[in-house]
Amino acid sequence: MQLGVIGLGRMGQIVVDRTLEAGHDVVAFDLEPEAVATAADAGAEPADSVDDLVDRLGDDKHIWLMVPAGAAVDATLEELEGHLDEDDVVVDGGNSYFEDSVRRAESCAAAYLDCGTSGGPAGAHLGFSLMVGGPEWAYDELSPVFDAVATGPDGHERMGPAGSGHYVKMVHNGVEYALMQAYGEGFELLHEGRYDLDLESVASVWNNGAVIRSWLLELCEEAFREEGTDLGDVADRIEGGSTGTWTVQEGLKQEVPLPLIYTALGERFGSRAHDGRFSRRLANRLRYGFGRHDVPRRE
Numbered sequence: 001m002q003l004g005v006i007g008l009g010r011m012g013q014i015v016v017d018r019t020l021e022a023g024h025d026v027v028a029f030d031l032e033p034e035a036v037a038t039a040a041d042a043g044a045e046p047a048d049s050v051d052d053l054v055d056r057l058g059d060d061k062h063i064w065l066m067v068p069a070g071a072a073v074d075a076t077l078e079e080l081e082g083h084l085d086e087d088d089v090v091v092d093g094g095n096s097y098f099e100d101s102v103r104r105a106e107s108c109a110a111a112y113l114d115c116g117t118s119g120g121p122a123g124a125h126l127g128f129s130l131m132v133g134g135p136e137w138a139y140d141e142l143s144p145v146f147d148a149v150a151t152g153p154d155g156h157e158r159m160g161p162a163g164s165g166h167y168v169k170m171v172h173n174g175v176e177y178a179l180m181q182a183y184g185e186g187f188e189l190l191h192e193g194r195y196d197l198d199l200e201s202v203a204s205v206w207n208n209g210a211v212i213r214s215w216l217l218e219l220c221e222e223a224f225r226e227e228g229t230d231l232g233d234v235a236d237r238i239e240g241g242s243t244g245t246w247t248v249q250e251g252l253k254q255e256v257p258l259p260l261i262y263t264a265l266g267e268r269f270g271s272r273a274h275d276g277r278f279s280r281r282l283a284n285r286l287r288y289g290f291g292r293h294d295v296p297r298r299e
């Protein structure tokens with residue numbers, strides 16, 4: 001099978017490598033010529049524009065987008081417009097908002113598959129977990145590529161109609177936020193608590209048979225090993241947040257309570273306050289107001 005891949009960053013290069021390793025042909029394009037050169041070194045046919053990529057693909061075109069979610073997906077689809085027909089298949093493997101994917105599926109001339117991708121750059125060796133939404137025939141047609149990019153045939157599944165793949169991935173990320181928060185709180189208590197603990201050892205022993213063992217916990221172990229038990233100079237500012245925000249918004253729309261995911265998202269936003277949390281500073285001053293408690297002041 002021949003696959004065009006647009007977007008050759010951390011994730012797109014893995015799609016390219018794994019597809020090539022499985023014996024398929026890849027045509028690759030990115031706005032960054034260096035990324036295209038890396039894909040070409042791996043064995044892909046380089047393209048210098050979206051038009052060029054399309055010209056190099058055969059009659060039934062299969063195209064995987066791995067560009068940042070949002071405007072870049074719309075811009076790429078605009079460039080593809082006029083080059084696609086109903087026998088072609090476009091896969092969006094990024095973290096797009098599911099309602100954008102429904103809209104894009106309706107307006108795209110090709111069959112459109114929204115594909116939630118989990119596993120991160122670690123998926124280079126293991127393969128990814130892929131959650132796919134869209135027409136069944138298109139999913140079946142792309143299955144050889146999904147087999148290659150995923151951990152194998154069990155690493156991908158069609159979730160349902162357009163939007164469902166990105167919907168499931170959105171919720172996956174909400175769960176990811178909450179799990180990170182839970183591990184964070186536990187390790188914070190161990191760090192601040194009664195014993196002088198080596199947190200790498202704690203994570204390691206938990207990863208060997210404990211109820212809460214997981215890949216995220218293995219990543220905690222790696223973090224303590226590489227940064228030290230107090231996490232060295234790692235800042236307390238957490239970036240990202242879009243997929244967690246969408247999950248919480250959807251919980252509100254469906255009237256499904258998501259207190260853990262909401263709290264994890266709130267912690268993330270709170271971590272970005274430049275000057276300390278305003279609400280904490282006000283609470284500090286209010287305790288003086290009602291109780292004449294001392295007000296700790298900033299240096």
Ligand SMILES: NC(=O)C1=CN([C@@H]2O[C@H](COP(=O)(O)OP(=O)(O)OC[C@H]3O[C@@H](n4cnc5c(N)ncnc54)[C@H](O)[C@@H]3O)[C@@H](O)[C@H]2O)C=CC1
Nearest residue numbers: 007008009010011030031066067068069072094095117120
């Ligand atoms: N990094 C991760 O752990 C994961 C990322 N994702 C999603 O996968 C998508 C890609 O993520 P990464 O590879 O991490 O991002 P990245 O920033 O490493 O790579 C994005 C690539 O797309 C290229 N690009 C941007 N606009 C383009 C355009 N209009 N045409 C062609 N190329 C364009 C950039 O030059 C860059 O090489 C995002 O939607 C992200 O949310 C999904 C799962 C995990």
Ligand SMILES: O=C(CO)[C@H](O)[C@H](O)COP(=O)(O)O
Nearest residue numbers: 095118119240241242243244
């Ligand atoms: O999808 C992912 C992992 O599953 C990406 O790493 C994503 O960027 C994580 O979300 P955020 O950037 O909001 O932390």
